Amino acid sequence: MSGAALAVVVVVVFLLALYLLQRYGDLRRQQRMVLLGTLLSWYLCFLIVFILPLDVGTTIYKQCIHDNENHPTPVTQARRTNHTDDKSSVYPTVSIPKVCEKPWSYIPDGILPVFWRVVYWTSQFLTWLLLPFMQSYARSGAFSRVGKIKTALIENAIYYGTYLLIFISLLVYVAAHPQWKLSWRELQTIGITAANTWGLFLLVLLLGYGLVEIPRSYWLSSSHAYLLDKTYFKAAKMATEKASAEENIADVMEEVAGAHESVTHNHCLRKCVDTIITKCPTEYQNQMGRIVESSRGEQNVLLSKRGLVQLHKNVISAVQRRGQAQVQWSILLDQAFHLEDIAKSQTSTLRHFIHSFPSAQLHGWMHRFIYTPAVEWYWECVFRQGFYRLLAVLLCLLSAAVVWSECTFFSTRPVLSLFAVFVQMAEKQHNYICIEMVCFVSILFLCVCVYSTVFRIRVFNYYYLVPHHQTDAYSLQFSGMLFCRLTPPLCLNFLGLIHMDSAISHQDRIQTSYTSIMGSMHVLYFISDGFYIYYPMLVLLLCFATFYSLGSRCLNLFGFHQYITDDHLTSDLVDEGRELIRRERRKRQKAEDGQNRRSTWRERYEYQGATGRSRAGYTEFKDNQSSPVTEIKSNVITFNRRDGEEEEEEQHRSLLRDNSSDEGSPNGRSTGGRYRSLSPSRTGIFDDV
Numbered sequence: 161m162s163g164a165a166l167a168v169v170v171v172v173v174f175l176l177a178l179y180l181l182q183r184y185g186d187l188r189r190q191q192r193m194v195l196l197g198t199l200l201s202w203y204l205c206f207l208i209v210f211i212l213p214l215d216v217g218t219t220i221y222k223q224c225i226h227d228n229e230n231h232p233t234p235v236t237q238a239r240r241t242n243h244t245d246d247k248s249s250v251y252p253t254v255s256i257p258k259v260c261e262k263p264w265s266y267i268p269d270g271i272l273p274v275f276w277r278v279v280y281w282t283s284q285f286l287t288w289l290l291l292p293f294m295q296s297y298a299r300s301g302a303f304s305r306v307g308k309i310k311t312a313l314i315e316n317a318i319y320y321g322t323y324l325l326i327f328i329s330l331l332v333y334v335a336a337h338p339q340w341k342l343s344w345r346e347l348q349t350i351g352i353t354a355a356n357t358w359g360l361f362l363l364v365l366l367l368g369y370g371l372v373e374i375p376r377s378y379w380l381s382s383s384h385a386y387l388l389d390k391t392y393f394k395a396a397k398m399a400t401e402k403a404s405a406e407e408n409i410a411d412v413m414e415e416v417a418g419a420h421e422s423v424t425h426n427h428c429l430r431k432c433v434d435t436i437i438t439k440c441p442t443e444y445q446n447q448m449g450r451i452v453e454s455s456r457g458e459q460n461v462l463l464s465k466r467g468l469v470q471l472h473k474n475v476i477s478a479v480q481r482r483g484q485a486q487v488q489w490s491i492l493l494d495q496a497f498h499l500e501d502i503a504k505s506q507t508s509t510l511r512h513f514i515h516s517f518p519s520a521q522l523h524g525w526m527h528r529f530i531y532t533p534a535v536e537w538y539w540e541c542v543f544r545q546g547f548y549r550l551l552a553v554l555l556c557l558l559s560a561a562v563v564w565s566e567c568t569f570f571s572t573r574p575v576l577s578l579f580a581v582f583v584q585m586a587e588k589q590h591n592y593i594c595i596e597m598v599c600f601v602s603i604l605f606l607c608v609c610v611y612s613t614v615f616r617i618r619v620f621n622y623y624y625l626v627p628h629h630q631t632d633a634y635s636l637q638f639s640g641m642l643f644c645r646l647t648p649p650l651c652l653n654f655l656g657l658i659h660m661d662s663a664i665s666h667q668d669r670i671q672t673s674y675t676s677i678m679g680s681m682h683v684l685y686f687i688s689d690g691f692y693i694y695y696p697m698l699v700l701l702l703c704f705a706t707f708y709s710l711g712s713r714c715l716n717l718f719g720f721h722q723y724i725t726d727d728h729l730t731s732d733l734v735d736e737g738r739e740l741i742r743r744e745r746r747k748r749q750k751a752e753d754g755q756n757r758r759s760t761w762r763e764r765y766e767y768q769g770a771t772g773r774s775r776a777g778y779t780e781f782k783d784n785q786s787s788p789v790t791e792i793k794s795n796v797i798t799f800n801r802r803d804g805e806e807e808e809e810e811q812h813r814s815l816l817r818d819n820s821s822d823e824g825s826p827n828g829r830s831t832g833g834r835y836r837s838l839s840p841s842r843t844g845i846f847d848d849v
Contacts, residue, residue, distance in 0.1 A: 165265040166275075169210050177203040185636055186629040194633040197286065197294055201640030204283040205647040209607050212651055212674060213599035215272055216583075216660060217263045217592045219672045224260035224590070226670060263592035272673035280648065280677055284355065287644035288323075291637045292316050298633040301473025303432050327354055352648075352678055357691060359649035363610060364695060366646070368702025369711075370609030371559040376707075379552035382545040384506070388499045392737030393723045393730060395496060398489055399740055405485040409478040413444045415471055420448060422463055432468045439475050441482075484630045491628065493748075496741045502540050513537040517748060558605050563703060566696045569657045572667060580659040603654045610650060614642050652678065653696065664692060 181187070181199050296312035331350060380386050416436055423433045437445060497516055505513050513536040561578045568576035575581055579602050586594040618624045623638050625631050651674065655661040661675055662668070705711065712722035716729070724730050 165214060166211065166267055166271070169214070170207065173206045173210050174203055177206055181636075182629075183627055184625055184629070184631040190633060190636075191298065193294060194298055194636060197291055198636040198640045201283065201286045201291065201644050204279050204286070205643040207279055208283075208647050208651055208674075209603055210600075211275075212603060212654070212672075213596040214265045214267060215276075215672045215674055216599050216655075216658070217265055217596050218267050218272070219660070219670055220587050220595060221260060221263050221266060221592070223670045228260060261590045261592070263596075265592070265596065273677065276674050276677040283644040283647070287641045288355075291641045291644075292319060295634055295637045295641075298637070299473070301469040301471070301476065303435055303469070303472065307469070323354075327351065349678075355645065356649040356652060356678075359645045360653065360692070360695065362642075363646050363649050363653070364699050365702065366610045366613040367562075367606065368699045369706050370613045371562060371699070372703050372706040374609060374612060375552045375555040375559055378548050378555060382548035382552070384499060384502050388496070388503065389734050390723050391492065391496045391499055392734045392741060395492055395737035395740050396733040397721060397737075398485070398492055399737075402485040402489050405478070405482040409441075409444075409482045412471075412474050412478045413440060416440060416444075416475065417448055419463055419468065419471060429463060429465065429468060432465070432472070436468065436472050436475055439472070439479060441479060480632045484624070484626050484632075487628055487630050488626065493741070493744055497745065500741075500745075505537055506541050511537050513540060516745070517752065555605075559609075559703075562602075562606065562609075563700055565657045566653075566699050569659070569696075570664060570693045572659060575659070577657050577659065579654075579657045583658045583660075599654075599658065602657070603651070606650055606654060607647075610646055611643070614639060614646075648678070652692075656692070 177199055180202060181195065185195060185198065187195060293312050293316055296315040297308045300308040300311040302308045302311055327350070331347075416433075419433050420437060423430050437448070440448075501514065501516055508514075512533040514533070565577040565579050569580065571577075575584065579598065582598045583595055586592075586598065615625050623635050625635055625639060652661060655672065655675060656664040659667065660669070660672055662671060709722075709724060712724055715722050716724065716727065721729065721733065
């Protein structure tokens with residue numbers, strides 16, 4: 161293959177990172193530098209994960225060649241003679257080298273060291289320097305690039321001061337040791353060790369949560385009743401968040417209206433106020449005069465440049481939070497309606513899935529030819545439960561294997577780590593495909609447990625990854641920072657699980673190219689022989705804490721409601737969410753009925769208008785010769801028809817008024833069932849967020 165596998169993996173991983181960025185970010189409207197930094201950080205982290213199994217296979221092949229050169233395998237040669245008695249003459253035993261089969265994904269020498277060096281140091285530059293600076297730049301409320309850069313530098317000076325203090329402490333420790341001499345290589349190793357130690361500390365926390373929560377979520381998701389109750393619970397919470405977001409943006413708009421009223425058109429701060437107004441939603445911009453009248457006399461605004469900067473920052477945050485709440489509310493309604501349709505289909509005698517509100521997506525070619533209503537009914541009502549439970553059992557076995565290996569990977573004689581046992585068995589048979597598959601499945605499962613937790617956690621309103629293009633720039637960059645900091649220690653931990661890291665296994669083996677770039681961890685013995693070995697064992701305690709939902713119960717005590725089945729507050733929120741979903745169903749049903757009625761009347765009026773126009777030539781001659789009685793009758797008929805039309809128009813207006821809450825406020829949803837972004841368009845590379 162000679163590097164062809166490496167090229168294929170590079171292209172596939174780029175497409176994967178681009179798809180995730182398109183799902184969570186807005187490629188057309190967000191800043192180009194934000195998108196580029198996030199895409200590059202995700203791409204480099206995924207590259208490390210997908211190419212590390214190829215590095216392991218290549219290293220095992222090199223180890224086989226090295227063993228043959230130093231310790232040839234004794235083989236007895238025999239040659240058959242051509243005598244009629246078919247006796248063979250046996251020759252003395254000689255030592256010949258064992259045949260080492262080259263793996264299909266063998267990467268030539270010199271490629272991987274350069275590749276790992278570029279990928280690792282680029283990711284570290286992103287996570288420790290560029291992305292934190294871009295975070296502060298994007299979140300700043302300054303009105304100029306110089307002001308944003310100044311704010312970013314001040315915030316990051318405080319941020320980097322803490323990490324610089326940790327690095328200096330390790331440096332003093334190494335310098336005070338009499339056996340060590342500081343060199344550039346050892347300084348690099350100290351920096352890498354400090355970064356990996358911080359990453360491993362966070363990695364074990366996220367891994368302990370994901371190892372339990374992912375199998376349990378699939379097992380519980382096999383029950384439609386559980387999913388429906390949890391959706392009701394989310395609806396009750398989301399309704400509160402949506403109302404809070406609306407109140408927050410209303411308060412911020414009052415402050416903007418006060419600033420708009422206080423600053424005259426010839427004031428030096430007028431340009432800043434106009435910039436803030438452009439960031440406001442369109443409906444608030446149109447009602448700015450009314451807001452000024454309602455808020456006049458209630459507040460006495462004393463404006464300054466710093467106050468406008470903070471107001472600008474608040475406007476950006478409030479608009480983004482409101483857009484996220486509206487889109488999430490629409491998505492949650494669709495999920496609730498779909499789960500209620502599943503509950504109805506399970507008790508129905510028809511083996512066809514019927515949607516209460518069919519969208520334009522159901523009329524695509526896939527739903528017409530492949531995922532038909534019959535196929536959807538069999539999947540949702542028959543096969544889905546068994547498939548999810550089988551998947552949950554497999555994931556549970558993988559989780560148990562990871563926990564066992566994390567607690568026993570330091571034992572090399574006997575080998576207790578299950579992943580190391582599988583890799584060594586495949587190594588004896590030179591089955592490189594099996595080696596790479598074991599490595600790929602193992603490291604992919606570890607990444608899913610860690611990365612899925614990163615995508616699911618929410619730190620108040622500062623960090624939250626929202627699908628359907630609703631994630632803000634700050635959260636995108638923060639996720640890129642977390643990925644770059646978690647991936648290197650995760651890969652080192654995986655190499656320790658399969659006994660390919662000599663700093664942990666203490667075996668005389670050829671190191672992988674990735675380990676050679678990371679440097680020898682023996683520079684800091686208390687980390688390589690202590691923290692790296694015993695700290696991962698805490699994953700067992702974290703798994704028990706996650707299994708008994710200790711974290712969720714603690715959050716409930718502090719007022720952050722979590723879904724716990726045996727909690728009374730949870731049942732109350734489920735009932736509240738059920739009532740909210742019923743109300744929204746009635747509202748949407750009324751809106752669709754009104755739309756169908758309008759379309760029916762429109763078609764009927766168009767047909768009557770076309771018929772009247774076709775008969776115009778015949779009635780014209782009759783009208784000229786009609787009597788006054790005929791004119792009176794025609795006037796009466798016209799009057800009655802106008803009364804009927806006015807009554808129908810009044811019904812249409814009442815329907816529109818009933819649905820005003822849906823159509824008047826943007827809900828993040830366009831025609832055809834597609835979700836649209838609520839963020840303003842950006843053209844420049846350094847435009848305001």
